[in-house]
Structures are given as structure tokens and as C-alpha cells.
Amino acid sequence: MSGDDPIAAALLSNSTYERLRQERFGWFKQPLTRKITLQGYLLHVLAGVLPVLALLPRELRALYFGSSVADAAPKVGVVALIAVGVVGAAGVGLAAVAYLRIRHGDEFDEHTAHSVLNFEDLCSMAGLATGGVATVATYSFVLLGFGGVDAVRAWMALGGGNPFAASSLPLNVGTVAVTALVVGVWFHVMSAYLHVRGMVDEGIAL
Numbered sequence: 001m002s003g004d005d006p007i008a009a010a011l012l013s014n015s016t017y018e019r020l021r022q023e024r025f026g027w028f029k030q031p032l033t034r035k036i037t038l039q040g041y042l043l044h045v046l047a048g049v050l051p052v053l054a055l056l057p058r059e060l061r062a063l064y065f066g067s068s069v070a071d072a073a074p075k076v077g078v079v080a081l082i083a084v085g086v087v088g089a090a091g092v093g094l095a096a097v098a099y100l101r102i103r104h105g106d107e108f109d110e111h112t113a114h115s116v117l118n119f120e121d122l123c124s125m126a127g128l129a130t131g132g133v134a135t136v137a138t139y140s141f142v143l144l145g146f147g148g149v150d151a152v153r154a155w156m157a158l159g160g161g162n163p164f165a166a167s168s169l170p171l172n173v174g175t176v177a178v179t180a181l182v183v184g185v186w187f188h189v190m191s192a193y194l195h196v197r198g199m200v201d202e203g204i205a206l
Contacts, residue, residue: 017101017113024117028124032098032206033198036191039091039127042135043184046087049080049138050177056145063149064164070174076141076163077173083134084180090127091187093119098194098206 021029028035053076054061054069065072097120108116141163144151156162198206 015108016110017108017116020110020113021117028121028128032094032101032120033191033195035124035128036091036094036098036187036194039087039094039131040184040187040191042087042127042131043084043180043187045135046080046084046138047177047181047184049076049142049180050173052139052142053145053173056142057148060145060149060152060164064166070177071172073167073170073172074164075161075167076138077171077176078167078169079134079141079163080138080173080180081169081171081176083131083138084176084183086134087127087131088183090123090131091183093123094127095190095194097123098198101204101206102194102198 030038050070053065053072061069064074097116100116144155145164147154152162152164194206198204
């Protein structure tokens with residue numbers, strides 16, 4: 001039965017970590033490597049901000065971005081940067097948990113297993129929930145631009161800030177997009193490596 005039911009197998013296994021992981025409530029109970037992969041996809045979506053901004057109406061681009069969208073540093077780029085930072089940090093945290101699992105195998109005592117699981121939950125919530133919300137917020141501001149300059153001015157008249165105005169942070173959209181793309185690819189490679197390493201070295205399905 002346990003071979004057909006991974007939850008039952010975890011509950012009956014000698015691994016304190018896996019047993020506690022199945023017993024506790026959690027919104028993100030996917031395998032570690034799958035969560036790292038999902039965060040990689042989120043980063044790819046964030047990297048797509050650059051080409052989407054390049055598709056905005058010409059009048060809006062000329063007004064706020066000048067001759068090059070990639071070299072512009074609008075406020076929406078800061079929102080994207082925050083999203084990249086949150087997702088990136090959370091993914092590194094999940095990779096650290098996976099490394100601990102590989103290094104220590106099933107040797108965690110109950111206290112240590114609880115601590116590691118708490119950290120895993122924190123990283124999962126930050127990367128997939130907070131990072132997901134930040135990604136949606138980024139694209140919400142970007143999509144506003146497709147309404148043209150009039151839509152942006154109407155938004156500002158309602159009390160909203162101008163997402164396309166220059167930010168005080170001298171970091172252009174191109175840098176943010178490339179960073180998101182590179183880190184996203186790294187997450188995919190790291191996820192595959194950790195999965196294989198866990199299975200080969202410890203027989204652990206990460």
C-alpha cells in the first residue's frame with residue numbers, strides 16, 4: 001500500500017522529517033525541487049516584463065522611456081525588482097533545505113525536523129505566495145500602460161502613483177529582466193541537480 005500511496009509511505013517511514021511533513025497543515029506541500037522549479041517559472045514571467053513594456057503604445061514609451069525601454073528605470077521596474085528579490089531569496093532558501101536533506105538524510109531529530117519544516121514553509125510562502133502577488137502587481141501596472149497616456153493620467157487622477165515615472169533607484173528594466181532570466185534558469189538547473197543528487201546519494205525524493 002505504501003508503495004502506491006506516497007502519503008502513507010511518508011507516515012510509515014523512518015524519516016522524522018517526512019512523517020512530520022505529512023502530518024502538519026500546509027498550503028505548499030509539493031516536493032522541494034518542484035517548488036524551486038515553480039519559482040524559476042515565476043522568474044521567467046518577471047523577465048518577460050521587458051518585452052511587454054516594449055509593446056506599449058509608442059506615445060507612452062516616448063514620454064516615459066525615451067529611446068530605449070531597456071535603459072529606462074521606471075517605478076514599475078522597482079516593483080519587478082522586489083518580486084525578483086523575494087522569489088530569488090526564497091528559492092535559495094528552499095535549495096538550502098534540500099541540501100540539508102541530502103547531507104543529513106533521515107538523521108533529523110524531531111526538534112530539528114520541525115525547525116527545517118518551518119523554514120521550508122516560510123520560503124514557500126514567500127516565494128510562491130508573496131512572490132506571486134508581487135508578480136501580479138507588476139503586470140497589473142504594466143497592463144495599465146496599454147490604455148495609453150490617458151489611462152495612466154486617469155489612474156493618477158484617482159490617486160494612484162505613476163508606475164512609468166522614473167524611479168530614484170538607478171537600475172534599468174533591462175538589468176532586472178536579465179537578472180530574473182538568469183536566476184530562473186539557474187533554479188531549473190539547481191532543481192534538476194538536487195533531485196538527481198537526492199535520489200543517487202541518499203535515495204531521497206526531493
